[in-house]
Amino acid sequence: MPASSFTRGVAPDAVATDDHAFAEWAATEAGRLLLQVRDSGLAGKELKNAGDREANELLLSLLAEHRPDDAVLSEESLASHGDATRLAADRVWIVDPLDGTREFSEPPRDDWAVHVALWSKGELTAGAVALPARDVTFSTASVKAPEAAPSQALRIAVSRTRAPALVHDVAETLGAELVAMGSAGVKVMAVIDGTADAYIHAGGQYEWDSAAPVAVARAAGAHTSRIDGGPLEYNQREVLLPDLVVCRSEVAEQVLSAIAAAPTEAVRPD
Numbered sequence: 001m002p003a004s005s006f007t008r009g010v011a012p013d014a015v016a017t018d019d020h021a022f023a024e025w026a027a028t029e030a031g032r033l034l035l036q037v038r039d040s041g042l043a044g045k046e047l048k049n050a051g052d053r054e055a056n057e058l059l060l061s062l063l064a065e066h067r068p069d070d071a072v073l074s075e076e077s078l079a080s081h082g083d084a085t086r087l088a089a090d091r092v093w094i095v096d097p098l099d100g101t102r103e104f105s106e107p108p109r110d111d112w113a114v115h116v117a118l119w120s121k122g123e124l125t126a127g128a129v130a131l132p133a134r135d136v137t138f139s140t141a142s143v144k145a146p147e148a149a150p151s152q153a154l155r156i157a158v159s160r161t162r163a164p165a166l167v168h169d170v171a172e173t174l175g176a177e178l179v180a181m182g183s184a185g186v187k188v189m190a191v192i193d194g195t196a197d198a199y200i201h202a203g204g205q206y207e208w209d210s211a212a213p214v215a216v217a218r219a220a221g222a223h224t225s226r227i228d229g230g231p232l233e234y235n236q237r238e239v240l241l242p243d244l245v246v247c248r249s250e251v252a253e254q255v256l257s258a259i260a261a262a263p264t265e266a267v268r269p270d
Contacts, residue, residue, distance in 0.1 A: 006033045006058065015066060019118050019126035020141035023212070026062045027116040027139075030055045030097060031132030034114065038107060048101045052076050055097035055114060063093055070118075073235065075208045081239055092119045092235045096208035100183025102161075110134050113185030115212035119235045127215025129185045138189050140219040146192050146248055153177050154251060157187035157196040164202040166227070169262040174254065188213035188246045192220050198247035198255050202227055207239045214246065223252035227259050 014021035056076035071086035074095045100112030110133035117127035128139040154176040190196040214224045227243040
């Protein structure tokens with residue numbers, strides 16, 4: 001199902017002027033396309049490549065049509081990674097057309113996502129994370145604060161394939177439960193939908209892995225930072241943004257304290 005033959009939904013009127021509405025609509029549309037790609041009969045590497053390529057082409061075309069004056073940083077557009085013009089731009093869309101490519105290629109897994117975020121003058125100002133296989137899109141336009149969890153052990157969302165040693169140390173310190181799932185976007189949204197209380201990553205990521213999830217998490221009132229508590233900075237010359245903490249605000253202090261107490265070598269990925 002190439003992007004050129006995909007029948008787009010009609011853009012809501014708000015898309016023309018509202019960046020939150022555009023992010024939500026674009027992420028949702030890319031998700032619809034990915035579901036069709038997933039049902040096309042491809043498998044394995046071919047399915048992964050087709051998903052990355054087709055979702056990226058669609059998002060780039062939507063941005064060119066509806067936000068033609070804005071710069072773009074996309075995982076699947078290598079030229080954008082070193083594009084000096086985006087560093088001088090006031091508005092940059094940071095997108096991951098398919099976050100969790102492994103999970104996407106393993107039907108019926110549903111823990112994969114589409115990320116669309118807007119960085120403007122130093123801040124993430126709008127964003128959306130679509131979970132197409134779950135038929136839901138979390139957006140800065142409408143996300144609600146995560147509900148307080150009942151008294152129980154903290155739950156930390158963690159990679160299903162290579163959890164950093166740091167997370168194991170933090171879980172031991174806090175007496176927390178590790179909940180395995182794919183896709184950085186899915187893990188952050190797990191904090192928002194109440195499936196988890198925190199997501200800690202120290203194994204290496206890039207700006208597109210976290211920009212949209214962090215934008216949505218901030219809109220929901222969650223804590224977001226580097227693992228040392230420092231700020232997350234986007235639209236940088238170096239697009240590597242290696243570590244991340246997202247958690248319910250009321251547990252941020254204890255989570256950051258447990259990270260600080262972990263052995264230095266635990267920060268390296270397993």
